[in-house]
Amino acid sequence: MSTLDTAMVRSGRPATSTVVVAALVFLPIVTALLCLSAGRYQVPTTHVFGILLDELFARFGLNAADWLPAGWGTASWTPTERIVVTTVRLPRVLMAGIAGAGLALSGAVLQGMFRNPLVGPQTIGAASGASLGGVVAILLFGFGLPVHLGAFAGAAIALAAVLIVHRGDGVSPVLTLVLAGVVIGAFCSALVGFVTFIADPEVKLPGIVFWLLGSFAASSWPNLMLLATCTILGGGVMLAMRWRVNVLSLGDEEARTLGVEPGRDRVILLTATCLAISAQVAVSGTIGWVGLVIPNLVRMVVGADHRRLLPVSAVAGAAFLMAADTLARDLSAAEIPVGIVTAIVGTPVFAWLLRRHARGQTA
Secondary structure: OHHHHHHHHHHOOOOOOHHHHHHHHHHHHHHHHHHHHOOOOOOOHHHHHHHHHHHHHHHOOOOHHHOOOOOOOHHHOOHHHHHHHHHHHHHHHHHHHHHHHHHHHHHHHHHHHHOOOOOOHHHHOHHHHHHHHHHHHHHHOOOOHHHHHHHHHHHHHHHHHHHHHHOOOOOOHHHHHHHHHHHHHHHHHHHHHHHHHHOOOOOOHHHHHHHHHOOOOOOOHHHHHHHHHHHHHHHHHHHHOHHHHHHHOOOHHHHHHOOOOHHHHHHHHHHHHHHHHHHHHHHHOOOOOHHHHHHHHHHHHHOOOHHHHHHHHHHHHHHHHHHHHHHHHHOOOOOOOHHHHHHHHHHHHHHHHHHHHHOOOOO
């Protein structure tokens, strides 16, 4: 445990109070209620809360009116409000939250493994591989299940290619792994450009371009279940191994001294991040910057101990992407792809973080 404490000291940040962490944990809950309320058809937050409780209690055969405060009973909201909240907005908000949690969690793990706060999910090539698999599936078969399978296959092949390229007697395993991810990611991006070039401009191209920009417009309960299952599996592995990320962030030599096998643990963690990232790409296209920016901002608040950094990054990423998606669907009459919103927000924040890093400050 003393070695982990040393990692905390190296971060240069004091431990954060439990009150701050608890506030961050409740952040996605409050954000979800506000996102369910916001939109062109406004629904009061109290109505949203009552509708959700009524739906929950109905699952157990209970009457929500017996438990809700006065004025929050079933008579206080309209059937239209109920449909808007439960059918239209709820699966979309939940998908955005789960996707944001998976991306931020993956980014925090990658930054810890590579000991570089400027590393993101695109580093390992999984996002580019998933995008390639998705666009090929759209080109050949159209949207739906083929896109999901194509994204998973593309991410898996890209990760396997990264590991194959990485193998060898390199001086720095971490550096060669990062470079392998950059190479494979660039190759996949080039193939995505080729597929976009040959796509039918009248039929396939508009759908491919909109999908690549990232959007939760096609949210549905089946897509939500797919995303939630993969994110829970991948995220569960990452959270269970968060103390090993602490050890890996100390370097391979110290990790081996503590009885940890760096190569094996990296493969396990890379596979878990690949699962979470590819699931997000499969259901909503490419969404950047979440996994790069959110862990750095959270690290400034809670420090570098991944036992706390990983779960807090997940909840902060969930809140951020839910808010970004709400802006994307409400800023204009024509819905803006959420990938554009995250890029507009993430680019200046990343530039600020890069400037701090160049000055020798820890993010």
